[in-house]
Amino acid sequence: MNLKGRSFLTLKDFTPEEIEYFIDLAAKLKADKKKGITGNSLKGKNVALIFEKPSTRTRCSFTIGCIDEGGHPEYLGKDDIQLGYKESVEDTARVLGRMFDGIEFRGFLHENVEKLAKYSGVPVWNGLTDDYHPTQILADFLTLKEQFGILKGLTFVFAGDGRNNMGNSLMIGCAKMGLHFICLAPESLWPESGLIDECKEYAKESGSTLTFTENPDAVAGADCIYTDVWCSMGEEDKAAERVAILKPYQVNKELMAKTGKDSTIVMHCLPAVKGNEITEEVFDQHAEVIFDEAENRMHTIKAVMVATLGE
Ligand code: CP
Numbered sequence: 001m002n003l004k005g006r007s008f009l010t011l012k013d014f015t016p017e018e019i020e021y022f023i024d025l026a027a028k029l030k031a032d033k034k035k036g037i038t039g040n041s042l043k044g045k046n047v048a049l050i051f052e053k054p055s056t057r058t059r060c061s062f063t064i065g066c067i068d069e070g071g072h073p074e075y076l077g078k079d080d081i082q083l084g085y086k087e088s089v090e091d092t093a094r095v096l097g098r099m100f101d102g103i104e105f106r107g108f109l110h111e112n113v114e115k116l117a118k119y120s121g122v123p124v125w126n127g128l129t130d131d132y133h134p135t136q137i138l139a140d141f142l143t144l145k146e147q148f149g150i151l152k153g154l155t156f157v158f159a160g161d162g163r164n165n166m167g168n169s170l171m172i173g174c175a176k177m178g179l180h181f182i183c184l185a186p187e188s189l190w191p192e193s194g195l196i197d198e199c200k201e202y203a204k205e206s207g208s209t210l211t212f213t214e215n216p217d218a219v220a221g222a223d224c225i226y227t228d229v230w231c232s233m234g235e236e237d238k239a240a241e242r243v244a245i246l247k248p249y250q251v252n253k254e255l256m257a258k259t260g261k262d263s264t265i266v267m268h269c270l271p272a273v274k275g276n277e278i279t280e281e282v283f284d285q286h287a288e289v290i291f292d293e294a295e296n297r298m299h300t301i302k303a304v305m306v307a308t309l310g311e
């Protein structure tokens with residue numbers, strides 16, 4: 001599989017085989033690291049990490065993943081560079097592309113990560129935009145594979161803000177990889193119809209099904225229930241409205257009972273607002289898997305850099 005020079009903006013751009021390759025490479029890098037083996041595939045490579053929004057997991061994953069492979073990461077926070085204020089995104093991309101070998105971007109507008117990829121001439125990795133969070137999905141799928149051994153055929157529920165970056169990206173990932181995806185959310189928060197139509201095409205290929213429902217009974221038989229914050233970064237003004245409409249979709253004891261089984265796992269991309277999208281009780285019961293998932297951010301992000309930039 002040759003993914004050298006490719007950017008990683010959304011999972012839409014990758015085939016199921018390529019997505020599987022990232023996950024399997026991450027599993028190998030993880031096993032190596034547990035044995036104390038790190039690599040040098042990024043030796044001599046300089047990587048820019050642009051963050052318009054805060055981050056714990058993504059920033060640390062890019063930093064450690066890069067250093068483990070012998071590269072040099074440079075953090076560029078929102079007050080450190082001119083991006084979009086005194087200098088256009090296009091010009092910033094052209095400057096950074098002359099100096100760096102790869103660029104990570106976390107920010108608001110998805111079109112900005114696309115512009116960085118178009119104008120920098122080096123691989124650009126999406127560390128989260130308002131619309132998509134694709135590196136998170138690789139970590140989530142590695143975690144699912146660790147738990148179940150397979151992805152295809154699993155029943156996967158996303159409960160909460162179905163049209164945020166996580167709802168969108170999980171739907172794309174499930175449709176591509178053959179998981180049965182259930183979006184459990186009020187209709188006003190279902191993903192955009194254009195994106196649903198694209199995902200239906202992927203689902204035809206993979207054997208996945210896509211369901212959109214307001215009925216919490218839809219969790220019956222679920223292998224995994226996934227949730228995320230009700231108010232994403234940049235939407236803080238919507239807090240009261242979201243709590244009011246999303247309360248019936250909280251991942252709590254009652255919702256877990258509706259699965260009808262004890263083996264359903266719970267996942268969360270983190271950070272969590274306990275008492276909103278998930279109760280402290282359910283979070284604690286499933287903390288082991290949730291923190292495996294957080295650790296897997298590092299192994300999967302390392303795999304993305306190694307696959308697209310490594311020697
Ligand atoms: N899940 C995730 O992206 O976490 P951070 O916001 O801490 O990077």
Ligand code: NVA
Binds near residue numbers: 165
């Ligand atoms: N939907 C969340 C994801 C955080 C990792 C946000 O954008 O804030």
